[in-house]
Structure formats: structure tokens, C-alpha cells
Amino acid sequence: MRPAIPFDVDRVREDFPILKQKVHGKTLVYLDNAATTQKPQGVIDALERYYRTENANIHRGVHYLSELATAEFEETRTQVKHFINAREVREILFVRGTTEAINLVAQTFGRVQVKKDDEIVLSEMEHHSNIVPWQILCQEKGARLRVIPMNDAGELILDEFKKLLSKKTKLVAIAHVSNALGTINPIKKIIERAHRHGIPVLVDGAQAVAHLKIDVQDLDCEFYAFSGHKMYGPTGIGVLYGKAKLLEEMPPYQGGGDMISAVTFEKTLYNVIPYKFEAGTPDIAGVIGLGAAIDFIQSIGIENMGQHEEALLKEATKSLSQVPRLRLIGTAREKAAVLNFVMEGIHPHDIGTIVDQEGVAIRTGHHCAMPVMQHFGVPATARASFGVYNTFEEIEALVKALKKVWEVFG
Amino acid sequence: MSELSELYQQVILDHNRNPQNFHRPAGANQTAEGYNPLCGDKITVYLRVHGETIQEIGFEGSGCAISKASGSLMTTIINGKTIKQTQSLSKKFQEMVTCDLNIPPPSDMGKLIVFAGVREFPMRVKCATLAWHTLNAALEGKKETVSTEKPEE
Ligand SMILES: Cc1ncc(COP(=O)(O)O)c(C=O)c1O
Numbered sequence: 001m002r003p004a005i006p007f008d009v010d011r012v013r014e015d016f017p018i019l020k021q022k023v024h025g026k027t028l029v030y031l032d033n034a035a036t037t038q039k040p041q042g043v044i045d046a047l048e049r050y051y052r053t054e055n056a057n058i059h060r061g062v063h064y065l066s067e068l069a070t071a072e073f074e075e076t077r078t079q080v081k082h083f084i085n086a087r088e089v090r091e092i093l094f095v096r097g098t099t100e101a102i103n104l105v106a107q108t109f110g111r112v113q114v115k116k117d118d119e120i121v122l123s124e125m126e127h128h129s130n131i132v133p134w135q136i137l138c139q140e141k142g143a144r145l146r147v148i149p150m151n152d153a154g155e156l157i158l159d160e161f162k163k164l165l166s167k168k169t170k171l172v173a174i175a176h177v178s179n180a181l182g183t184i185n186p187i188k189k190i191i192e193r194a195h196r197h198g199i200p201v202l203v204d205g206a207q208a209v210a211h212l213k214i215d216v217q218d219l220d221c222e223f224y225a226f227s228g229h230k231m232y233g234p235t236g237i238g239v240l241y242g243k244a245k246l247l248e249e250m251p252p253y254q255g256g257g258d259m260i261s262a263v264t265f266e267k268t269l270y271n272v273i274p275y276k277f278e279a280g281t282p283d284i285a286g287v288i289g290l291g292a293a294i295d296f297i298q299s300i301g302i303e304n305m306g307q308h309e310e311a312l313l314k315e316a317t318k319s320l321s322q323v324p325r326l327r328l329i330g331t332a333r334e335k336a337a338v339l340n341f342v343m344e345g346i347h348p349h350d351i352g353t354i355v356d357q358e359g360v361a362i363r364t365g366h367h368c369a370m371p372v373m374q375h376f377g378v379p380a381t382a383r384a385s386f387g388v389y390n391t392f393e394e395i396e397a398l399v400k401a402l403k404k405v406w407e408v409f410g
Numbered sequence: 411m412s413e414l415s416e417l418y419q420q421v422i423l424d425h426n427r428n429p430q431n432f433h434r435p436a437g438a439n440q441t442a443e444g445y446n447p448l449c450g451d452k453i454t455v456y457l458r459v460h461g462e463t464i465q466e467i468g469f470e471g472s473g474c475a476i477s478k479a480s481g482s483l484m485t486t487i488i489n490g491k492t493i494k495q496t497q498s499l500s501k502k503f504q505e506m507v508t509c510d511l512n513i514p515p516p517s518d519m520g521k522l523i524v525f526a527g528v529r530e531f532p533m534r535v536k537c538a539t540l541a542w543h544t545l546n547a548a549l550e551g552k553k554e555t556v557s558t559e560k561p562e563e
Contacts, residue, residue: 024413347474349449350418353531357414366450379450379472408418409475 002392003311006304013389015040015296026359029394029401034179034207034338034385035363036229039293043233046292050285057281059258073284076291077274080239083294084224085215088244093274094282097238098206099129101225102173104240104277105202106133108250109223110171116142119168121199123148123156123185124375125178128368130204134173143170150375154181154330161190165197172201176208180369180381181330182313182338184212191221200246206230210387211309211336213302216241228286232388233293237286240277247273254279305388309337312386316395320384323402329372329381337386340367343402346409348382354408355401362398416527417534418475425479430486435466440551444471444544446536446558451477455544462492467545474537476528481541483521493549500542507538 013019016038021028030038050072056065058073080092095101110133114120120134124147131145138144146169148161165172172194177184191201200222205214210231216224223246228237242250252259252270256279262269270276297305316339320326325344343351352364363383366373373379384398434441438456445452451473458466467488469481488496499522506515507528515526528538536558547556 347449347451347472347477349474349534349537350476353417353534354414365448370450373450379452408414409423 002315003307005308005311007300007308009308009389009391012300013391015042016389017041017044019389023359023361024357026357027397029358029360029397031384031386031390031394031398032361032363033210033387033390034230034367034383036235037210037232037387038389039234039289040232040296042296043289043292047234047285047289050288054288055284058284059275069284072291073282073287076287076294079291079294083214083298084209084239084241085217086241087217090273091241091244091247093240093242093247093277094287095225095238095240095277096236096283097227097229098127098204098225099227099238101223101238101240102130102202102204103133104253105223105225105242106137108253108277109200109246110134110137111140112249112251114138114141114143114170117168118143118170119146119164119166120144121146121148121161121164121169121172121194123174124150125154125156125181125183125185125369125372126173126175127179127204127206128370129206130173130175131371147371148174150183152376153332154178154183154372155332155334156183156185156190158186158189158193162193165194165199167197169194169197169199172199173204174201175204175206177205177211177336177338178330178369178372179207179338179385180340180367180372180383181332182335182340182385183330183332184208184334184336186334187221188219191219195220207336207338210297211302211306213306222246228290228293231293232296234283234286234289237283237290239290244273247277250277252279253277256280258282300388308388309386309390312390312392312395313337313339315392316384316386316398319395319399320402323399324406326402329376329378337390338383339385340381340383342378342381343405346405348380350409351382351402351405354405355398358397358401358404360398360401413527413530417531419524419527421483421521421524422475422479425482426475429469429478429482431468431489432470432482433468434470435468438466438468440548442544442547442552443555444540444547444558445555446473446477446540448559449474449477449537451537451540453477453481453541453544455481455541455548457545457548459493459549462494464488464491464493464496469541469544473540474534476525476534476537477540480525480538483524484541484545487521488545496545496549500546503542504539507535 348364453471
């Protein structure tokens with residue numbers, strides 16, 4: 001028997017206009033939530049309301065609209081603080097997304113702290129956005145990357161991780177949840193262990209925020225990065241959380257308006273955090289939309305969402321294992337509702353095209369995690385990833401569509 | 411299923427299962443590697459060129475059904491053709507898989523006509539053209555891997 005869903009999924013689905021769409025004449029079954037989630041009406045309305053009634057630049061004018069927009073922008077910062085339980089509001093920086101958050105840390109914290117022959121530790125399952133910024137930094141500084149290996153279930157080998165830490169290690173950068181495997185990493189343990197050596201930790205939370213309750217004080221990480229668009233919010237907006245003490249010591253990221261307190265041609269005095277890191281006019285609408293996304297998540301409850309997705313994961317794992325000659329890639333004990341798989345002798349792109357004709361949207365490719373593909377000896381995988389609005393019926397639709405793949409390829 | 415059966419025609423499925431000339435021919439003197447970073451498709455095309463003629467062609471690699479079948483069918487057609495004929499065929503193939511859906515595909519494509527169905531699937535056009543791009547690169551003697559994501563000169 002299926003577990004009871006702790007909220008009314010049909011009501012939630014009503015809130016997502018895009019889910020009513022037909023694709024190739026079939027009802028859309030959207031299972032590409034790890035790439036980006038769909039947006040609820042509340043988020044769409046917030047964006048529209050901002051442009052219709054509040055549009056103004058922030059932190060600059062004394063006029064009515066500017067004050068309104070500034071207030072709403074800053075209220076969202078407070079909302080984010082509560083959402084991830086940061087100690088202080090000024091520890092919340094708005095950025096473009098996870099990618100920019102990581103680049104920001106690499107180009108500010110990294111450029112100051114990392115020197116020749118130093119090391120940065122990351123893992124075999126990182127998204128390219130948590131590899132390449134560090135690689136660029138290492139090339140510039142003559143430092144190097146050390147990689148925590150994983151086992152064939154897609155779990156990090158913690159004994160190996162411990163061996164990698166040394167005086168040379170300047171940072172550990174690690175995904176909370178892997179987009180290419182679904183693995184939920186034991187980041188609290190990892191952070192504890194790194195801290196014993198006095199090493200700061202950056203967590204890539206892109207795949208975690210919409211599924212797990214995040215408490216950055218409890219985790220005690222130095223940095224936590226995530227994207228709005230993977231948590232039912234708009235694209236183009238994301239968050240970098242950083243401990244205030246570190247942020248204060250870090251040099252600025254980009255130069256421009258808002259990040260200064262006084263400028264002459266001889267010298268610039270930088271603004272206080274978080275503004276020091278927010279040069280130029282930000283994505284004001286995006287921030288307000290992100291606030292609406294947090295409202296949406298809180299209206300259901302992140303724990304309830306997690307519980308529903310866990311049930312979907314269980315059911316989908318069982319159903320997919322009944323599809324002939326299908327192999328799951330990523331079978332960690334602790335997993336989010338992300339299922340990567342391959343089918344014997346069939347390239348994932350062919351799978352993607354065929355199930356798309358059935359209205360089922362899945363992702364195929366290397367998922368910006370080529371080292372993971374290498375580990376499992378596959379060029380690519382297919383991935384079904386679930387969100388709050390997905391149903392058990394949609395798992396059945398996926399399985400039916402996968403059987404079609406065998407009909408075509410016989 | 412009609413668009414889908416247009417795409418996955420029996421000929422394509424057969425070539426995918428049993429690719430022709432799927433090896434490095436002895437005495438190959440020109441070769442190139444092709445890569446589609448979006449799918450991870452990789453292909454190597456080998457040619458034994460004598461004067462103006464491609465005496466033998468083979469390929470190796472991994473990829474989806476469309477890219478593999480395209481490579482396979484390409485080799486069956488190119489064997490024994492001149493470089494000039496090959497280049498003009500390659501251009502025609504490219505035109506066929508990217509031309510407007512309202513225009514009927516050219517009638518003189520021979521066996522290659524089975525790839526006309528790719529037009530319905532814009533995301534898959536590069537799968538069909540990878541082998542041909544790589545063949546062009548082999549003819550031009552390009553050293554670095556050709557990528558479907560690099561702008562062409
Ligand atoms: C684990 C992980 N990290 C980082 C990113 C990059 O996020 P964004 O493209 O929103 O910057 C993604 C998104 O694909 C991801 O899944």
C-alpha cells in the first residue's frame with residue numbers, strides 16, 4: 001500500500017499552470033525537476049506584481065516606489081535567513097545562482113587563501129560548476145585539486161576523505177545532494193571532520209534546498225550555495241550564504257555601484273556585507289519571486305515535501321527495477337528522489353526522445369558531471385527527478401513510456 | 411507514434427544494431443575524431459585515400475542510434491567515391507536534415523533519405539550530422555577533435 005501523502009497533491013498541481021499543458025497530444029509528465037522545477041502561480045504573480053506596481057531601482061531613491069521595492073527586496077533577505085536558519089541577515093548574498101555563488105567564493109576567498117602547492121578537496125560526484133571554478137583558481141595559483149572517491153553505489157568513501165586532509169588543504173567543496181546520482185552526502189560529518197583540521201567547507205546545495213530542511217548553523221558550514229530555479233523560484237537568482245566573519249575578511253567580487261561607500265579616483269571604500277558583494281542593479285524581480293517560492297515551500301512544509309518525494313523515490317525505484325534490462329546508476333542508501341539509469345544497448349538520448357513522445361520529460365546526457373559518467377563507464381544516463389507535484393500515476397506513465405522504448409528497439 | 415517511426419525507421423535500427431564498416435581499415439591514411447559534448451557521442455572516421463578517391467572508409471565510436479546509424483550508412487555510401495562527390499553529398503545531407511519541414515526532402519538522397527525524419531526533432535539533428543562533420547574534418551586533415559558545439563569557420 002502506498003503511504004498517505006501529507007498534503008493534497010491535486011491542489012498543489014492546480015497551482016502550477018504549466019502542468020495542465022499537453023505535449024505531443026499527451027498530458028505533460030514533468031520529471032526533470034533536478035534541472036529546474038516548475039513555478040507556482042504565487043511566484044508568477046509576484047514577478048508580475050513587481051513589474052506592474054513596484055518597479056524601481058533599490059537602495060537609491062527616496063521616492064515611494066524605490067522604498068517599496070527596497071523594502072520587499074530586503075524582506076526577502078530576511079526570509080532567506082530564516083529559511084536556512086542563518087545567524088544574521090547580512091550573511092545572505094544574492095547572486096545569479098549556484099554557479100555564480102561558487103565562482104564568487106573561488107575568486108574572493110580562494111584568491112586570497114589559496115597559494116602555490118595548496119590543495120582544494122572536492123568529490124568525484126561534483127557538478128562541473130563545483131569543479132571548474134576551482135580548477136581555474138588552481139591553475140592561476142599553482143595549487144591542486146584532490147578528489148574524494150566514491151564506491152559503485154555512488155557513496156563517498158569517507159576513509160579516503162580523511163586521508164586527503166592536510167595542512168595544505170585550504171577548502172573542502174562538496175555537493176549536499178548529487179544531481180547525477182541522487183546521493184545525499186553526509187555533509188555534517190564531512191564538515192565536522194574538516195573543521196578538526198581548521199579547514200572551511202563550501203556546500204553546493206543546488207539539489208538539496210527544495211527537498212531537505214537546511215540549517216546552516218547546525219551544519220556549521222562556512223558557505224552554502226543554492227539556486228532559486230530549482231526550488232520553484234525564478235531563474236537568474238540564487239543565494240550564497242557565508243559566515244559573516246569570513247565575508248568581512250574577503251575582498252569584493254565585482255566592482256560597481258552599491259558595493260561602495262565612497263569613491264574617489266585615488267581610493268574606494270567598500271560597503272559593508274552583504275552589499276560589498278552585490279555590485280550593480282540586482283535581479284530585483286528575481287529576489288521577490290524567490291521570496292514567493294519560499295512562501296510556497298513553507299505553505300506545504302519542507303518536511304512534508306521531503307516525505308512525499310521519499311515515497312515517490314521508493315515506488316519509482318521498485319517500478320524501474322521491473323523494466324527489463326534497465327540499470328540504476330546511483331543506489332546510495334541515502335538518496336533524494338533522483339533516478340539515473342541506463343538501458344542495455346540503448347543510448348539515453350534515444351530513450352529521452354521516445355519517452356518525450358509520450359509526454360514524459362526526463363533529462364538525458366552527462367548532467368554536467370562527466371567524472372560520474374566515467375566512474376560508471378557510461379557516456380550518458382537518463383534521469384527522472386521528482387518534485388512536490390509529482391504523483392504515483394506519473395511513475396506509471398514513465399514506466400509505460402520506457403516499455404515503448406523496448407517496443408521501438410525490440 | 412508516426413513521427414517516432416519516421417525517426418526510428420527499420421533501416422536506422424538495423425544499422426544501429428549492426429553498424430557497417432565499424433572498424434579501422436588497414437592502411438588508413440587520414441582520420442579525424444568528432445565529439446558531441448551535449449550527448450557524449452564520440453566518433454572516429456578513418457579513410458584510405460588514394461589520389462582523389464576514398465578507397466575505403468571505416469568508423470568507430472559510441473553514440474545514440476541516430477549517430478551510429480548515420481555513421482554506418484555514410485560509410486556504405488562513401489566507399490569508392492571521389493573527394494569531390496563526398497563533399498557535395500555531405501553538404502546535401504546537412505541541408506536535408508535542417509531544411510524546413512514544409513519542403514519535401516530532395517529526391518536524390520538515395521538510402522540517406524531515411525534521415526529526413528530527423529527534421530522533426532531539432533535536438534537530434536546534431537546526432538545525424540556528427541559522422542559527416544567528422545568525415546569532412548578527416549578530408550581536411552584537421553588535427554583537433556571536431557565538436558558539434560564549436561562554431562564552424
Ligand atoms: C549539484 C548542482 N550544483 C550546481 C548546479 C548549478 O546550478 P545553476 O546552473 O543554477 O547555477 C546544479 C544545477 O544543474 C546542480 O545540480
